[in-house]
Amino acid sequence: MASTATRLLDRLSALPSSDESILSVYLDLDPGRFPHVRDRRAELDSLLESAQRQQLEAGCRSRSERLALLRDIEHLRERLAGRDELAPPSARGLAIFCSEAAGIFEVVRLPRPVAPAVTVGRRPFIEPLIELTAAERWAALLISRRSARVFRGTRERLTEVEGALDDVHRRHAQGGWSQARFQRGIEREVEEHITASCEAIFGHFQREPFERLLIGGPSELHARAQRALHSELRRRLAGHFEIDVERSSADEVLHRALPAIEASEREHEDRALVRLREGMAPGDHASAGADEVLALLNERRVRALLISESYSEPGLVCPRCGWLTTNCDVTSCPVDHSMLERREDVAGAAIEAGLAQDAEVLVFHHRRAELADFGSIAALLRY
Ligand SMILES: [Zn+2]
The missing domain is CATH 3.30.420.60 (eRF1 domain 2)
Structure with missing residues (x-):
């Protein structure tokens, strides 16, 4: 059911501003705050009530828009009706974008908790999603x-x-x-x-x-x-x-x-390069180049992913579990046997895989030449 965040972001930010209202919901699934499915259900209910209030307060919405929102709310409730939908493995939050009239229904599993939020507007509310996929907030x-x-x-x-x-x-x-x-x-x-x-x-x-x-x-x-x-x-x-x-x-x-911000990024990148160079000693805890780094991401062993903003390479991604490779001879996922999807660029999928395993993801904007010595993609390992 879940879309991958970076791909969806590209799609959502490219949407033309439409005449239709789009319902955007951010649901916090942090087990500390919302441990049980019933807590999450209550959180969702209160957000959806707030969406209706927001629309009423906005005043000028037409009757057909009010009905459209009610239909979207109903649709969203149906899609999240099951227990599993509100307790997806390893997700700490959900972002949902819904508009029957605009032909959108997207659920994104988030690797970090978000503040609960809801908006009804001409554009999807994507700022929290951008923040989640950014290395530094x-x-x-x-x-x-x-x-x-x-x-x-x-x-x-x-x-x-x-x-x-x-x-x-x-x-x-x-x-x-x-x-x-x-x-x-x-x-x-x-x-x-x-x-x-x-x-x-x-x-x-x-x-x-x-x-x-x-x-x-x-x-x-x-x-x-x-x-x-x-x-x-x-x-x-x-x-x-x-x-x-x-x-x-x-x-x-x-x-x-x-x-x-840029000064801080440069410092951050310099520190990561020092850790990378130290870790590259034989038998140590760093690795460089797409082949090795993607394999380590697949094994969920990455503690920090260092990736150049200019890194781009075609590859294959499993739509089900996110398994990644740049080896285009592979046809199916070795984990769940799904047919792999071709990507012009696996960078986004690599970043998502990093976030999903709670790795620090550092996109290099400044020290790209230095990182190019390591194939423009490198990893520091958990063990
Ligand atoms: Zn798979």
Whole structure:
């Protein structure tokens, strides 16, 4: 039932914006939070109710659109009716895209937990999926003396997170700030605003973790914000940049953030190359070149997959279990005997196989020439 994430992403992001509404659902299957099928069923029910509310609140939807959504919800419930559908082996989450009118029904098994989410819109909601297939998830806290915003995403795209700082805004709305203005010094108020924003982004991080954090805004506040961060976030801090907090668009934020993101990527790639060179000693724990690396992915022995963004090679993939090879003489999967599918490029399937075995996947954007010495694809092994 599951589609592979990277292939689907290509397809979904290429969809023209349609007149039909598309229902997008992200279901968290983390056994810590939703251990039983009945918990997951309740999670799904509450998301679907929220989809109907969202549509009602949007107001202007026509009767036929409301009926279309009800049909999609019904269809989705039917497809996820069985126990197994809500307890797929080794999946930590599901992404579902559904629109009968647009001819879409896709279920994607996710290798990592996601925050539960639902949208009804002209476009499928694919940002969480992009984040899941990216090696590093980034967040940027923009903070000025008065306001704060949170963006998150990847080197490709940052999106503003609505509501990430709700607690801070709620306190504003309760009038605490304006009264405080008269009772206490402005500086103290700014300090409280910074502290509250840092607490709020830590809350957001606990719900939806990210690997790296940037602070943006006037430079005079960077050190103060850094001090106010929870130690867990300070550890993830990758840099600062100056930006107009109130007026900048998501593209401007990404533009300012990119030098820090790229610097961090270069460091990350350099460290991985050191580990790779050390591990390449005979009998040691690294391996290079497509033949060996794909075989190790098939054996689920990969701890870190190093792959160049320019790596591309035709090959064959098992549609059932993801078994991979570049040897085009093989016809059926040695594990389950399914007919193998031909791919112009096995890079995406290799990345998915890595994610599915909880390997760190590092796509090289900078040190490609260095990785080319190892065939542009390499692995560090678990054992
Ligand atoms: Zn197979």
